[in-house]
Amino acid sequence: MNYRNRQGWSLRLGLPLLALLAACAAPEQPQLHPTGGIRITGMWGTPGIAGRVSAAYGTITNHGTEPDSLVAISSPAAPLIEVHQMVEQDGMLRMRGMKLPVAIAPGDSLAMAPGGTHLMLMELHQSLKLGDSITLHLSFAHAGKQEVRFQIGNEQNRPQN
Amino acid sequence: MMDTASMSKQPTFVAPINNGLLGASRNVWESTLAAFLLPLMAILFFGGCSNSVGETSRVYKLTDERGRTVTFPSDYRGRKLVVSYIYTHCPDVCIVTTTGLEKARKQLAKSDDVTFVSITLDPRRDDTTALRQYAELRGIDTKNWHFLTGPESTVDSLLDEMSLVRRRSFIEQSQTGGELYFIDHDDPVVLWDRKGEIRARFKGTELNPDDVSQAINELP
Structure with a gap:
């Protein structure tokens, strides 16, 4: 696997992983409801x-x-x-x-x-x-x-x- | 003794009138007295009255939650002593302090030479029954944890000598027509060694039980 391919794999695997980690680290936001909240x-x-x-x-x-x-x-x-x-x-x-x-x-x-x-x-x-x-x-x-x-x-x- | 005016009242020092000095030297004597002796006497007098929080040089006859007479602090000499202040109408602060100390106590390497003492800030309402209930409801084993009360004047003198800041506040009419009041107060926790020397101070509402148990464990 050459450098460009390795970079491509890193991006393909890394970005979703980063997004998942970011979602886990973000503070839980309350879900707002129009009534009875x-x-x-x-x-x-x-x-x-x-x-x-x-x-x-x-x-x-x-x-x-x-x-x-x-x-x-x-x-x-x-x-x-x-x-x-x-x-x-x-x-x-x-x-x-x-x-x-x-x-x-x-x-x-x-x-x-x-x-x-x-x-x-x-x-x-x-x-x-x-x-x-x-x-x-x-x-x-x-x-x-x-x-x-x-x-x-x-x-x-x-x-x- | 509890209101601000009386708590801030200091003993009045009255200089004796000196009629025994002779003629021309009288003014010199008076000047010397005014310039050196009076300030020195005042420093010695007031300095001796102003202890830091937790220190006491006198003994006080108090009663524990079982109704047993306790001479504080001399009855506890020879033991490690953890002193805190509570009252049974206290909804929040005293409970935080008591709960933290209970956790510290459970972490002690050796607890049979340590006594915890909680002195009431409200001797008017906290009789031995109230203090016993306070301990029982929280599941506190009172073998080596004493909850002390006594005559109002005695407890107030002790708290004054320990420089414990407090003030009756938030007074409301109770449902039964009585007076419902709370007490603003400082929340020190003081660790004394076996000789009665203060070795550590903590703030009750911020104390870390690990720090308290470690400080107790490290005392000889």
Whole structure:
């Protein structure tokens, strides 16, 4: 095989391979849908004592083509649920409440993770221990009310939902 | 003790009125006192009160999650000690710290000579029952991990001496009509050696369990 032939083979094999590698390396883009674009994934919660608090984490993604917003949150587990954000200020970690509605643009996500944004369940009706499950109802301006059930775990051993 | 005004309050130093000095030399004495002695005394006085985070020179009578009396820190001398700060109404930060430390503890080469101590930032609400539930719900074995509380004045004195910055905040009306509050706070984790000397400091929300377990393992 002469040099020109080797170059031809390299191009024929190499270009598709490069294209395949590029496709694998590219970040996953959400598929946008005209309606009903909200998707809630990876939800889990932390243990909490009855009458006290628990936090819930996960990701809410707007796969739709229109802006949507989280307008209400409720759960049989707690009478009071808010979206909170942890910020560092004046040498202290401070909690800041995010007022509803929380807007989520098309293709964007509300990512909730330990040490950052979280759903705070306050005045728990009963204690939540590792392995328990709870239900949240999340209402969106366009996508309507969605129910999500998830497990109580911890950061090092998150339950898969 | 928790609000900003009281937390920033420093002990007041009052110079004694000196009536025992004689005639013409009185002004010289006063000048000398003002120029040298007072600043020196002030440095010694305030310098002695201002510990870096985690240091304590006094002992405190506290109670662990089983209701046992603990004299902190003298009861832990002779052991490696990992000190952190939590409160049971803490929804996020304290849990991140506690979970990271639990992972570090499980990685220790030898754990029976190490004690973890989590001191409450909220002695008003965190009684021994709350602290025991906090540990149990997370599956924490409390044999060598103590959750400490005590009278509000005692815990506040300890936290003040350790220069732990904190402030009650985000106060809401609870569903039952009570006061629901949270605490803004710093999140240090401090490793003491067997003699009570501080050997390492970590930030609770950013700690790498591998780093913590390695630091503990390396202590004699």
